Amino acid sequence: MAAMTEPKLISGNANRSLANAIARRMSMHRGMSVGLVDARIERFNDQEIFVEVFENVRGEDMYIIQPTSNPANDNLMELLIMTDALKRSSAARITAVIPYFGYARQDRRAKARTPISAKLVANLLTEAGVDRVLTLDLHAAQIQGFFDIPVDNLYAAPVFALDVQHHFAGRLDQVMVVSPDVGGVARARELAQRINAPLSIVDKRREKPGEIAEMTVIGDVQDKICIMVDDMIDTAGTLCKAAQVLMECGAKEVHAYASHGVMSGPAVDRISKSVMKSVVITDSIEPGAAVKAASNIRIVPTAPMFAQAILNIWNGTSVSSLFDTDTLVPIYEGMYSRP
Known part of the structure; x- marks a missing residue:
């Protein structure tokens, strides 16, 4: 399916340096400036999270870059609230780029009367309005099945x-x-x-x-x-x-x-x-x-791989091509040479 709009990136506070690196890599690939959507993510005195997006995102293909790492609950809540803000602003599609998927170790009931928190997180993301998830090395591959939306799991x-x-x-x-x-x-x-x-x-x-x-x-x-x-x-x-x-x-x-x-x-x-x-x-x-x-x-660095994966999703082309070492050689140009 041909892409109608340019991909737009927005970042939470969890790993802004990675988000900036992904934007730079995409700028190189696109031959044009790709920046992060201007937004503010703040906390009130009682630590409630507030998000305000300063740019028009109506009909846009949005990518939220936010690992749910320590503090996992704060970063997850940021991701959910950012998704809600974009959904209510009429974004056409929202992809959650979650380089590290928190709660992934709670993927089954090891004992009686315990939760499957990874499934709960999947439900929360879907209900918030996420249309697709892009992540890296899930702790357990079967977590992809917890979602009723497409999940692209990259490998390191x-x-x-x-x-x-x-x-x-x-x-x-x-x-x-x-x-x-x-x-x-x-x-x-x-x-x-x-x-x-x-x-x-x-x-x-x-x-x-x-x-x-x-x-x-x-x-x-x-x-x-x-x-x-x-x-x-x-x-x-x-x-x-x-x-x-x-x-x-x-x-x-x-x-x-x-x-x-x-x-x-x-x-x-x-x-x-x-x-x-x-x-x-x-x-x-x-x-x-x-x-x-x-x-x-x-x-x-993972920015070269994530940038290419985002472009492939946006273009409607294969993400699984990034599973091949030979495909990554030109993406990581200059970093590695064959023996």
Whole structure:
């Protein structure tokens, strides 16, 4: 379907630097200035959120860029109120660009009398007036089924594959991809297949919630450059302990790649003191000062991928083409070179 209007971007307060980067990338692709729609998002004294859009959005194709990261409730409420403001202003279509989808870990009932909060969030977004969702590496792929609207879930694996091939050029034969837990095997296998590397698993057993009793490495990591892959790093406790176990099992180096740097509590301090030589995250969540200052944490930009995905949605062309590493090479031009 031919696009009738230019795509228009609007950003909440959760990750404005990413929104500006996406706008710059789209300006490069379009050959014309693409800016963020002028709006104010404020809080009253009682912390109620107020949104006012200063530009005409009637009949426009709108894209709200707002990860629902910490503080999750505030950022989610911002997203919902912005959606309502655009809907009541007669926007033709509203796409929620949610680089990090909060509440995604509550995707099933693990115990009796507990909520499925991810489904509740999906309902809230749909009822507010969101027509489509664009996100990155959902914690569980089945969350797409919680929505009755289209959901495009991008993957960081193709970008990570480019990064690994660039930074470990000449040593790829020594690389082994490791899943830090059994639940993340599919994610780790995806990267392993892209870089043609073997796969190992760290099996963890808990005696009680929050306490890891034992970790066992499944696979031979002797003299290997181990690259752990996960969808997010929260407090980094499991990741740092898994890295220590890998080194004790004979690994030469340990690195980690994670799509979302939640970095709660002692995470940055733990990573800085860990045996990991590098931890690579994306900017789906705006990194704090401590993350930027950490010598062994590196941030990979997602703006090139999100900008292209938004343009593909606007043009009515394939978003799944961005799942291929070869497609991303020209999008990330200059950042990575083939080995």
